[in-house]
Amino acid sequence: MSHTESHVGLIWRVFAFLSVITVLEVFLGITKPDILHLTPLLGTSVLNWVFLLLTLVKAYGIAWYFMHLKDEKTWFRRSIVWPVVFLISYLTFFLLYEGQAVYEIGHEWTRWTY
Amino acid sequence: MEAIIADSQKGEAWSGGGNRPYGASYGKMMMWFFIMSDALTFLGFLGAYGFIRFSFIDSWPIADQVFTHIPFVHGVFPMYYVAFMTFVLIFSSVTMVLAVDAGKQMNQGKVIFYLGLTVIGGLIFLGSQAWEWKTFINGSYGAVELIDGKIVQFVDNTGKQISLESFASSTHSDRVQQTKNNGIWFEHEASLPQVTLEQVKEGFASHSDIYLRTELINLETKQKTIVSREDANILLSKSVKVVQGANLKENEYGKTLFADLFFFITGFHGFHVTSGILINIIILINVILGVYQRRGHYEMVEKVGLYWHFVDLVWVFVFTFFYLI
Numbered sequence: 417m418s419h420t421e422s423h424v425g426l427i428w429r430v431f432a433f434l435s436v437i438t439v440l441e442v443f444l445g446i447t448k449p450d451i452l453h454l455t456p457l458l459g460t461s462v463l464n465w466v467f468l469l470l471t472l473v474k475a476y477g478i479a480w481y482f483m484h485l486k487d488e489k490t491w492f493r494r495s496i497v498w499p500v501v502f503l504i505s506y507l508t509f510f511l512l513y514e515g516q517a518v519y520e521i522g523h524e525w526t527r528w529t530y
Numbered sequence: 531m532e533a534i535i536a537d538s539q540k541g542e543a544w545s546g547g548g549n550r551p552y553g554a555s556y557g558k559m560m561m562w563f564f565i566m567s568d569a570l571t572f573l574g575f576l577g578a579y580g581f582i583r584f585s586f587i588d589s590w591p592i593a594d595q596v597f598t599h600i601p602f603v604h605g606v607f608p609m610y611y612v613a614f615m616t617f618v619l620i621f622s623s624v625t626m627v628l629a630v631d632a633g634k635q636m637n638q639g640k641v642i643f644y645l646g647l648t649v650i651g652g653l654i655f656l657g658s659q660a661w662e663w664k665t666f667i668n669g670s671y672g673a674v675e676l677i678d679g680k681i682v683q684f685v686d687n688t689g690k691q692i693s694l695e696s697f698a699s700s701t702h703s704d705r706v707q708q709t710k711n712n713g714i715w716f717e718h719e720a721s722l723p724q725v726t727l728e729q730v731k732e733g734f735a736s737h738s739d740i741y742l743r744t745e746l747i748n749l750e751t752k753q754k755t756i757v758s759r760e761d762a763n764i765l766l767s768k769s770v771k772v773v774q775g776a777n778l779k780e781n782e783y784g785k786t787l788f789a790d791l792f793f794f795i796t797g798f799h800g801f802h803v804t805s806g807i808l809i810n811i812i813i814l815i816n817v818i819l820g821v822y823q824r825r826g827h828y829e830m831v832e833k834v835g836l837y838w839h840f841v842d843l844v845w846v847f848v849f850t851f852f853y854l855i
């Protein structure tokens with residue numbers, strides 16, 4: 417196997433990037449700014465969508481640069497990423513949709529006074 | 531024909547006959563397929579969490595009020611410790627990828643150094659998780675469970691949660707711990723709570739500046755509801771027991787399902803970290819013995835690296851869904 421060039425600089429840059437995102441997440445999680453936290457958007461708050469987006473960016477960083485998906489052949493990468501993304505979207509959509517339905521049926525029957 | 535028949539004499543029966551579809555070796559490809567199936571297992575767990583959380587969207591525990599401790603320091607510090615754990619895991623991912631990178635340069639010394647750091651990072655994470663579990667199981671404030679399983683907690687007039695011990699009366703209790711030698715059918719019972727329900731009720735009656743917080747979340751303000759003293763007395767008349775800490779049967783922070791899912795999901799992830807550390811140690815020993823130096827490539831380090839990064843990847847999602855959202 418031939419010696420390949422080192423990616424040490426890139427690795428540390430990705431680490432810095434992931435750290436900045438984590439710090440941002442924790443900052444938002446502790447302060448919970450009302451303007452994001454209390455504004456609803458598509459079934460949950462804007463803040464939760466921000467968290468989800470930042471998480472996906474982090475997952476991309478880890479999978480593409482740490483797990484070297486970037487260096488794999490295009491269709492090998494797609495054969496891994498596409499099925500997982502499809503199945504996650506599929507199951508998550510139905511489970512959350514059903515969870516919401518269960519809430520709407522159930523919460524009217526939950527007593528909070530006696 | 532020879533290309534598609536695995537030749538066991540060449541020792542390649544498990545390697546697809548040396549084929550490299552998409553330029554990936556058999557081992558690496560199978561590691562990726564294992565990771566895909568494992569990702570779907572975690573999807574099952576986290577999906578169940580999402581389903582149950584949406585089902586109880588108006589009464590789910592607020593993570594900021596559950597995970598508030600850091601070791602050796604008293605006070606309320608939401609999230610800092612779990613943020614530290616996340617950093618440890620991301621950093622161990624970095625040392626892992628540096629080990630893989632050093633392996634590509636055939637630099638044995640550097641691989642040993644970085645793989646060793648990865649193992650240490652994993653151990654720190656695992657220890658932190660054990661501490662997190664211990665804190666969660668022991669609980670922090672204590673709560674009272676009502677007849678239908680709902681949990682009510684106690685807050686002072688500023689809305690800050692207070693512990694049962696801080697206001698419960700200290701009347702003498704006749705309730706003694708049961709032991710096996712004084713019952714015919716008796717097997718065991720959990721240790722008695724530090725305060726009894728009667729003491730909590732008396733303490734609540736004698737402190738007029740204490741209020742009751744129910745699990746119900748006001749969906750406008752995203753805060754738990756604090757009820758009036760009159761309503762609190764009605765609720766307390768329906769109470770059945772004192773709950774201290776969290777386990778699979780009861781949870782002082784709210785829904786028992788929250789505790790169940792916490793133990794299952796972080797436990798399953800912690801189990802992955804444990805096996806990852808073991809695999810890393812085995813590979814580290816091989817690296818030290820020079821196995822891969824003789825083999826001419828460090829692909830084995832790359833394969834266990836994939837698994838380790840996957841463990842980190844899962845934690846990123848567990849962190850988001852359990853602690854942030």
